[in-house]
Amino acid sequence: MSSPDVIDHEMEETQLIDLEGLHFPPDEGLPSGHTLPDVLRDARRFHAGDPSVVSSMSTDLLPAVMHTLRRPELIRTDYPLVLLPCGKVQPLVEFFIEIIAKIENSKVLSDNLVRVERQVREGLKTVADAAKVIGSAGSKVGDMLALNEKADHDFRTKGAELVQSIPKGTILVPCTSVAGPAVALHIIEAQTRGNHLRDSVIKMRDALKSMNSREPAVEASGIDSSKLQTVLGKTTSGSVPMDESRTKRVKATIKTIEAWLTNSDSPLYVVTSSFADDISVPHSATKVKAGDSLCNKAIETFDELAQRYAQLFGAMRTARLELANAYESPRHDHLLENFCRKCFSDAEFDLMPKVVAVGSVQDGLANMASLSTILRSARPVTLLLLGDDLATLDHERIELAYLAVAHRKCFATQVSIAHPSHLVDSIKSGIDSVRPTLHTIASEDTHPLGAWLEGNAAIEGRACPLLRYDPSQGLTWAERFDLVDNPQTEHDWPIWTGEIDNQKLELSFTFAHCAMLTTNLQQYFMQLPDGVTSSDLLPIEQWLHLSLDESATVLPYLWAADADGAIHKLVVARVVTDVCRERLDYWNTLQELAGIDNSYVEQAIQEEREILDTAFATERETLASKHATEIESLRTTASQVAMQQLAEVLLGGGGGFVNPLVSASAPTIAPVANGTIATPTEAGEEVATEESATTEPEDTGSGDLGEAWIDSPLCTTCNDCMDVNAQVFVYNEDKQAYIKDASAGTYEEMVRAAEACPARCIHPGGPLNPSEPNLDELKKRAADFI
Amino acid sequence: MFGLKQDWSLDVLPRYFTLDDYESSVPRWCAGCGDHGILTTVQRICRDKQLLPEKTVCVSGIGCSSRFPHYMSTYGFHGLHGRAFPVACGIKSRRPDLDVWVATGDGDCCSIGAGHWVHAVRYNMDMVAILFDNNVYALTKKQSSPTSQIGQSTNTHPKGAPLPPLNPSTTTLSITNCSFVAQTVDWNPVHMHETLKAAHEHKGFSFVRIFQRCPVFSEECFAEAQTDPDLVQLVEHDNGLQVSESGTRIYKNRRTHDPSDLVQAMAVSNQTDVLPIGLLYQNETMPIYNEYSSVGINSTPEDKINALNHQLDRFAI
Numbered sequence A: 001m002s003s004p005d006v007i008d009h010e011m012e013e014t015q016l017i018d019l020e021g022l023h024f025p026p027d028e029g030l031p032s033g034h035t036l037p038d039v040l041r042d043a044r045r046f047h048a049g050d051p052s053v054v055s056s057m058s059t060d061l062l063p064a065v066m067h068t069l070r071r072p073e074l075i076r077t078d079y080p081l082v083l084l085p086c087g088k089v090q091p092l093v094e095f096f097i098e099i100i101a102k103i104e105n106s107k108v109l110s111d112n113l114v115r116v117e118r119q120v121r122e123g124l125k126t127v128a129d130a131a132k133v134i135g136s137a138g139s140k141v142g143d144m145l146a147l148n149e150k151a152d153h154d155f156r157t158k159g160a161e162l163v164q165s166i167p168k169g170t171i172l173v174p175c176t177s178v179a180g181p182a183v184a185l186h187i188i189e190a191q192t193r194g195n196h197l198r199d200s201v202i203k204m205r206d207a208l209k210s211m212n213s214r215e216p217a218v219e220a221s222g223i224d225s226s227k228l229q230t231v232l233g234k235t236t237s238g239s240v241p242m243d244e245s246r247t248k249r250v251k252a253t254i255k256t257i258e259a260w261l262t263n264s265d266s267p268l269y270v271v272t273s274s275f276a277d278d279i280s281v282p283h284s285a286t287k288v289k290a291g292d293s294l295c296n297k298a299i300e301t302f303d304e305l306a307q308r309y310a311q312l313f314g315a316m317r318t319a320r321l322e323l324a325n326a327y328e329s330p331r332h333d334h335l336l337e338n339f340c341r342k343c344f345s346d347a348e349f350d351l352m353p354k355v356v357a358v359g360s361v362q363d364g365l366a367n368m369a370s371l372s373t374i375l376r377s378a379r380p381v382t383l384l385l386l387g388d389d390l391a392t393l394d395h396e397r398i399e400l401a402y403l404a405v406a407h408r409k410c411f412a413t414q415v416s417i418a419h420p421s422h423l424v425d426s427i428k429s430g431i432d433s434v435r436p437t438l439h440t441i442a443s444e445d446t447h448p449l450g451a452w453l454e455g456n457a458a459i460e461g462r463a464c465p466l467l468r469y470d471p472s473q474g475l476t477w478a479e480r481f482d483l484v485d486n487p488q489t490e491h492d493w494p495i496w497t498g499e500i501d502n503q504k505l506e507l508s509f510t511f512a513h514c515a516m517l518t519t520n521l522q523q524y525f526m527q528l529p530d531g532v533t534s535s536d537l538l539p540i541e542q543w544l545h546l547s548l549d550e551s552a553t554v555l556p557y558l559w560a561a562d563a564d565g566a567i568h569k570l571v572v573a574r575v576v577t578d579v580c581r582e583r584l585d586y587w588n589t590l591q592e593l594a595g596i597d598n599s600y601v602e603q604a605i606q607e608e609r610e611i612l613d614t615a616f617a618t619e620r621e622t623l624a625s626k627h628a629t630e631i632e633s634l635r636t637t638a639s640q641v642a643m644q645q646l647a648e649v650l651l652g653g654g655g656g657f658v659n660p661l662v663s664a665s666a667p668t669i670a671p672v673a674n675g676t677i678a679t680p681t682e683a684g685e686e687v688a689t690e691e692s693a694t695t696e697p698e699d700t701g702s703g704d705l706g707e708a709w710i711d712s713p714l715c716t717t718c719n720d721c722m723d724v725n726a727q728v729f730v731y732n733e734d735k736q737a738y739i740k741d742a743s744a745g746t747y748e749e750m751v752r753a754a755e756a757c758p759a760r761c762i763h764p765g766g767p768l769n770p771s772e773p774n775l776d777e778l779k780k781r782a783a784d785f786i
Numbered sequence B: 001m002f003g004l005k006q007d008w009s010l011d012v013l014p015r016y017f018t019l020d021d022y023e024s025s026v027p028r029w030c031a032g033c034g035d036h037g038i039l040t041t042v043q044r045i046c047r048d049k050q051l052l053p054e055k056t057v058c059v060s061g062i063g064c065s066s067r068f069p070h071y072m073s074t075y076g077f078h079g080l081h082g083r084a085f086p087v088a089c090g091i092k093s094r095r096p097d098l099d100v101w102v103a104t105g106d107g108d109c110c111s112i113g114a115g116h117w118v119h120a121v122r123y124n125m126d127m128v129a130i131l132f133d134n135n136v137y138a139l140t141k142k143q144s145s146p147t148s149q150i151g152q153s154t155n156t157h158p159k160g161a162p163l164p165p166l167n168p169s170t171t172t173l174s175i176t177n178c179s180f181v182a183q184t185v186d187w188n189p190v191h192m193h194e195t196l197k198a199a200h201e202h203k204g205f206s207f208v209r210i211f212q213r214c215p216v217f218s219e220e221c222f223a224e225a226q227t228d229p230d231l232v233q234l235v236e237h238d239n240g241l242q243v244s245e246s247g248t249r250i251y252k253n254r255r256t257h258d259p260s261d262l263v264q265a266m267a268v269s270n271q272t273d274v275l276p277i278g279l280l281y282q283n284e285t286m287p288i289y290n291e292y293s294s295v296g297i298n299s300t301p302e303d304k305i306n307a308l309n310h311q312l313d314r315f316a317i
Ligand code: SF4
Pocket: A710, A714, A715, A716, A717, A718, A719, A720, A721, A722, A729, A736, A737, A753, A756, A757, A758, A759, A760, A761, A762
């Protein structure tokens, strides 16, 4: 088999992939009555979209690199996500690792958590209470394993301990379209809990009130403070008696604050379009239904709140100035009278209830004007717009996140539920930025392979590249824009290298690979008979590099694997390759924005190179002509000398022949001294690799000898100590002894067991019962085993 | 791909085995016998690797150690004296999917079974061979074995064995196609665990000599080494066994040895003043005979008839 993607050249930098299980099918020749030109002719017509040539792709085909992922239920992804009440979001597997580390002697459970994890994953269809789901998955696994009595008891009691240690209110989120809003609202809601505005407002009011009641008392002391002030020459600040206008202002401020304190605002307002009406919101949130005008309703909700908070924040600023005796009427009156959201500081925006709008990308597009109003305003409203058409053939689609970036001042991302760590980071950064924020969330969840695989294929095939634009990161584009978490950002398409039947293969993952996963697009792929090779066939990633003219004569194909692991070539129809070109164009634009293969830089490099090349060429020419002149002059001199010497010889004179070229110019090259290669310094002392598995207990006061213990990893399972007292000494899960209950035996037995122990790993410590006979002698014997 | 981590597969069996699942009847070895610890270590490895009991076979010859299969709740074959290896090789040659463990003693392996031992090493079939070396025939109550020490008093040599002992490790190392030789002591379960684990992970015939205490008939052989750790030499290397410090910190006497160096492996194992423990030799490139002997095991009777007919047809007139 020879094919343009079989590597027989030096590999370019790619990532390795295990292609185990794949093979080239036996070459059974062309279908009877078909010649290679027939096959290629049909393929050409298919590629061009001739409806008379129908696709023959079998439905079990997947892109070859995805063969091992054929059974999504067996893939450990980051889902289900665990949403902890503290706001933390983590993959279930990490949550298990953290929680199991706190439960002692839980080997049977910890070894089987992978089964519990799988059971949870299979059963979880929507957001649910973690303790309940994990508890019931655990008991199902327990039933399935049918362990022996002791192991079953351990599994269930430790399982119950694990369930109990799950914080109340922890929820699990599956990889479905609910994941994006659920995660975002969870993080935002947790953040609002750190808002202690009400407490500071109450404190401020009380301080104002006490100031209000203190001032008359000062006047009652008999000191005329206005006179005193005149004497001290102070006019604008300092302790002055409350004049009427100030008293009035303070009273009004207290009134405004108290009015605000009667409010029952939620910390979070979730505005939903009809598309998102069913989403569940955190308990503390208020849902606002927006019908078809999501963005307008979001603005309205925010502005209403902002108006009320403007009164509060104005009053708070007045109060602060008053308490500091720094209120200057002419200066501050005007400012505070016109105090509105445009005057809010970031800290004040942060203290306001949060407004989050949830809808679909279509909601955003239908409300473009209001969407743009939000994005260019200073309203820190968060928009979560869900998109589900990942592998669409619509090559005129609008990239909403990309469009949002053009507003320059907002925070904008393209995230995907298939990449939860990028999603979580983006939500958190969005909150921190205190700006209007747009998260477009790729959330396809109707695909037969599941949302996770489909979403990742869309990221991998550049159908839906992740991006993040955060103006808070700095002033330059490089600081603000990033493509992190996209695979192999330096390449047009991710390239994977693996081996099939001992042949190294380079396999790309393009938009076409992503498209062939979508059932209604499979009609655009035609399977070629196995073994067909021709210079008219080219792997799609190479084909896409051809110019339109060049590509007209060649056909693009990709490798797909069937359920048995046999790989086949699929010709890709033009409707798909057109979108491939469009997606590549979009990706290349994003790359440029992120500083990868930037055309300006490349242009500059090219120009610099040309300048340098010209300079070198000129210098080379100068040197060459100088060299030629020197050679010519030496040649003339040499022939003159030769003639002269010849004449001398002929005329009977002495003297040998001297090579003027050598004597005149041969330089001497000094021998290079043998250098000594410096020995790299040692990397310091070896660091101890592992601590002893058993920790020696501290002295708890049972004599100088401490508490009895066994260095269990050294136990050789000989039973000797159990023969002495089976209540004191028992085996752990590794069948190595430990002291279960030292008080169940005598000190004499403890010492006797230590003496009997062939591994000398029993340390009898001191006696527990001070009235046991012969203690002095026993302690002496025990001292050998400290 | 797709950001998946190494442990991405959830393809696990709906079964789980505890240590108890590998335990059969209560061992009838004497109290303090080193065999108890070896048994538990093997059972722990089976549990940690979740080996299917129905796909694991323990094979033995005759001797105290050869009671091993009785105590493992797996398939077992208690063979004839010296014949553990031919049985094990027979199993592995046609059932390469099974995990094969061989328990043999210094008498069983190095005396009556020596011929089979040589060829089992050369065949290099993928199995673990554990030599329980207690320097004596213990089951038959104290006769000199090939590894008995000079001067060791036994019923066959009451005044002391006269010949220098055979060294099973140097012998194994000298056999063509040898691929794994290690030594350990039964009284250090941490070291023994790592040794047997490495042996099980090795592809090929893993020969592990365990210095095994027999407190009844050869107590004097290892008593000193047990109480004086300086008589044990820890053999270490980056490519050797990686044993935690908690199990080896008592050993001050250490030697660095590259397990790919066959000549040095001989020198290390030939020492008589210390008990060298660690990986002496490993080479995973040697041919494995069961890969050849098992070719065609999945062919159906029909396949076989067809193949026969094909051959016979060549002689048709
Ligand atoms: S006597 Fe020592 S080696 Fe034997 S079982 Fe007890 S602790 Fe383990």
